[in-house]
Structure formats: C-alpha cells, structure tokens
Amino acid sequence: MVKFFHFQALENLCSCPQIAGYGNPASIYxxxxxxxxxxxxxxxxxxxxxxxxxxxxxxxPSIRGAAPGYPAMNVGTTPKSVEVYAFAPGMTPEEFDVxxxxxxxxxxxxxxxxxxxxxxxxxxxxxxxxRFRRVVSLPDDIEPNSTTASYRDGVLHVCVARRExxxxxRISVQ
Amino acid sequence: xxxKVIKRENASEESAAMRPAVNVVEDATxxxxxxxxxxxxxxxxxxxxxxDNLILEGELEINSPPNMEAIHAxxxxxxxxxxxxxxxxxxxxxxxxxxRHGVLELRIPKAEHAQPRRIVVQAT
Numbered sequence: 001m002v003k004f005f006h007f008q009a010l011e012n013l014c015s016c017p018q019i020a021g022y023g024n025p026a027s028i029y030x031x032x033x034x035x036x037x038x039x040x041x042x043x044x045x046x047x048x049x050x051x052x053x054x055x056x057x058x059x060x061p062s063i064r065g066a067a068p069g070y071p072a073m074n075v076g077t078t079p080k081s082v083e084v085y086a087f088a089p090g091m092t093p094e095e096f097d098v099x100x101x102x103x104x105x106x107x108x109x110x111x112x113x114x115x116x117x118x119x120x121x122x123x124x125x126x127x128x129x130x131r132f133r134r135v136v137s138l139p140d141d142i143e144p145n146s147t148t149a150s151y152r153d154g155v156l157h158v159c160v161a162r163r164e165x166x167x168x169x170r171i172s173v174q
Numbered sequence: 175x176x177x178k179v180i181k182r183e184n185a186s187e188e189s190a191a192m193r194p195a196v197n198v199v200e201d202a203t204x205x206x207x208x209x210x211x212x213x214x215x216x217x218x219x220x221x222x223x224x225x226d227n228l229i230l231e232g233e234l235e236i237n238s239p240p241n242m243e244a245i246h247a248x249x250x251x252x253x254x255x256x257x258x259x260x261x262x263x264x265x266x267x268x269x270x271x272x273x274r275h276g277v278l279e280l281r282i283p284k285a286e287h288a289q290p291r292r293i294v295v296q297a298t
Contacts, residue, residue, distance in 0.1 A: 072248040087212040089276030126195035154212030154276015
C-alpha cells in the first residue's frame, strides 16, 4: 500500500515540468503523514511551498503544466490602447506571427535551439525552445487595423488602439 | 524600531530578483553560457567576476506609456540576478560577452594549463 503511494506521487511529480526542474529530492513529498514533520525541519522557498499546497489541496495540475506559459506576458491598458509585452528573447522580428482576429490577439512563433558544437557537453539547459503560442482576449472597443508591434531587447511589444468613442470625454457644464 | 523595519523592507526590495534561464555548454577549450535577459538594455547589464563567483545582473527597462494601468503581469520584478561558481580551471580574466535580442552569450575559456594537449607518441 505504502509502496504504491510512493510510485503515484513520483509519477505526479514527473508530469509537472516545474517541479522536475528543481531536481531536489528533499522537496519531494511522498507520504502525507510525514509532511508536517518535515516542514518544521527544512524551511523552503515560497514557490516550493505554493506547489506543495497546490498538490495537497488542489489535486490535479493543469494539462498545460503549472507554468503560466511561454513567453511570459504583461498586459496593460491606457484610455487609447491595449499594451501587450511578451518576453521572448533570442528571436528576430520576422520570426513572430502576431494576429488580431475576432477580438483575440495571438502571438506565436518558434524559438530555435542553440546547437552546441560537436563533442560539447550541455550542463544546464533551461531555455525554452520550440513552437509557442499565446492568446490574449481584447476588450470590445479595439481598432484591429491600427495595431503596431515592435521587438526590442528580447521583448515583443504589441499596441492595439482603442476606438475614439470609447475614450472618456470631459463634458463641460454650462 | 520603525527605522529598522524600513531598512529591512528596503533590503528585501533590493534582493528581490528574477533568475534568468540559462544554457551552459562545455567544450574542450571552455564554457559558453547563454542567459535569457529579456527587457534588459545593453547599458543595464552587468557581468562581473568576484573571486570564484561569476555574477550576472540586469535591470529591466520597459518603456510603457506613463498612464498605463497594468492588468496582468507575469514579469513583476525589475531586475535579474544569478550567481555561478567558476571552477579553478576556468580563466575568469578572459571572459568575453555578446548580447543580442535579450540573450547574453558568455565565453569563459579554460586556463592555459587546462587546455587539451595532444601528446605525440614517438616511435623509437
């Protein structure tokens, strides 16, 4: 019974890329009964704690993994625009595919892996490589035809304009 | 007491940094490190070697409009920092660097004495 549980817990851990990345056997929780005991001895960083909580109470992780996705994104709004920043280093501007369709902004592309010279050893390989795609749903008042995109220092910045009418107007009191 | 609390807050703010993702590749003559530092302009990147430690630091500079209201942020810190320990055969004085589209490429050669040497077997 106990052995079976061990096996399941390990399998769960392996399916979650973030945790596998830690590679630290000390942060693997196998038996619920032991958790309280271990916690007191080894204080851990916040992320490990959060992951533990998620495993304990949340149950199954998302099918797309625990990480929010690649590339990391920041989104903001101004009265005149929606600003989207995608942190995707190591690309060229031509390698991005940016589309606005039906009120949805899609950013996709492919990050090519660095090919090591023959006979070289890869000690650490944390970089994302391969195809990626992220989607942001936009507010109703956007003007899809006046979308601009620029790539600087490894950050793709997409600016989607909003319609004039939606911008708040100050009404003077007579 | 208040002063102490403030000082501590400042310290934690200073130490809060993102860990850049890296690839490290070793060949016969040295090590090449690639670090993802998106959002860091060249001027805000700092690489230094202190004793055995290689310290990578960078500050983000995102020129967002001043009246922008953030509604979703996955990158919410303004700096990167990561420290590596160099092993003895690496020559910390001869590190060379290139930086393009947010990817830093660092070359750390092995010291002269650690370079591979082919010994020719003499026929007698």
